[in-house]
Amino acid sequence: MEFIRPGCWEEALAAKAEHPAAVPLAGGTDVMVEINLGRRRPGHLLDLSRIGELSEWEVGEREVRLGAGVPYARIVAELGRELPGLALASRAVASPQIRNRGGVGGNLGTASPAGDAHPALLAAGAEVEVESVRGARRIPIDAFYTGVKRNALLPDELIRRVHIGRATGPQQFSKVGTRNAMVIAVCSFGLALHPGTGTVRTGIGSAAPTPRRAAEAEAFLADALAxxxxxxxxxxxxxxxxxxxxxxxxxxxxxxxxxxxxxxxxRHAVGVMARRTFLWAWEAYRKDAEGVA
Known part of the structure; x- marks a missing residue:
């Protein structure tokens, strides 16, 4: 196994172009587990830890540009107002040690249906910015997941950042596991209310081959509220x-x-979480009108 450690983003893209099968390594919370258990033995590991921009984020007027390597702990601590659904999901990730290392880019790259970030990203309508030496493109989150642990990345592409709209209404996240902490989701559910457009978005985790939205449920609820x-x-x-x-x-x-x-x-748990997250979010929406924090 060859270890490649580029010093900048351009070097990383060049290395990925030369070795398309190279496995990116940032937090390592998924990749190193698979290697240590003997489930994976890539020919090349592409260490991205020296690329500082991947651990940076920027809040714009309408969206947050979140670097692929921003750890979950920082999302919880610093982006709870702008990205409340993702902050709630990030808080549910494993242990403090894992939250200090892992990030959304790793969740997206692994594309496991049980990844905690996926429901929140789906509910928020995020876009994934990917790049190769050929150029950059943005993939809508709805089109990103293509199969069990498969995504829309081409072999020479790397995830640079995620574009997530700033919350314009309440967002929620819920997760069911076999215990209260340090657990992979049995299933999970994310919800976001978008009052400005009169729409609802959802995200379901670990209850289908890929993370997915409940489109019919969204349309019904938005229509009923209208x-x-x-x-x-x-x-x-x-x-x-x-x-x-x-x-x-x-x-x-x-x-x-x-x-x-x-x-x-x-299936039963997703129904329960859908009802609860909506009622929690709606109560927050009502309280906001009354000026209650």
């Missing part, structure tokens, strides 16, 4: 609306049985 005049009035939501939203979200799943949980349990 038809009831609730976006403007911020009034209470009829229980029947929350119940139907939960059922549609559960129906968007295509889970399997595995060592962490059954398909039936996952």
């Amino acid at each position: 038809e009831g005049g609730l976006w403007e009035s911020r009034g209470p939501v009829p229980p029947s609306v929350a119940k139907r939203f939960a059922a549609l979200a559960a129906g968007a799943c295509s889970p399997i049985d595995d060592v962490r949980g059954t398909a039936g349990h996952r």
Whole structure:
């Protein structure tokens, strides 16, 4: 195994062009586990830890440009206001040690359905900026996941940053695991309310071959809120609306049985999380109108 350690982004792209099968290494929280367990033995490891810009972020007027290597701990500590859904998901990642090393770029590169960042990124409508020596492009998050642990990256591309719209309404994240900490998600759910456009977005993790949205549930809820005049009035939501939203979200799943949980349990849990995260978010939306922090 050859270890490549570029000193800048341009050197990293050149190395990836020369060795397309090279495995990027940043926090190492996924890659090193697989290597240590003998599940993976790449010919080249491409260490990106010396590229400082990957660990930087910038808040613009409408979006946050988040470097692929910004650790989860910094997202929790510094971006909770701009990216509340992703901050909640980041808080749920493993242990403090892992949160100080791992970042969103690694989650995206691994593309595991159980990655904690995926539901929040889907709910926020993020875009993934990737680059090679041929140029850069931005991939909408909806098109990024292509299969079980597969993504839309071409062999010579690296993830540079993620573009995430600043929250314009409440966001939530929930995760079910076999214990309260240090656990891979049995399933997870992210939700974002976008009052300015009268839309709802969701993200489901670990309940399908890829992270996915519950599109039918989103459309139903947005229409129900609009038809009831609730976006403007911020009034209470009829229980029947929350119940139907939960059922549609559960129906968007295509889970399997595995060592962490059954398909039936996952489907039920997604429905419960969908209802709860929506009600939590809606309560925050109502309180915001009253000037309550």
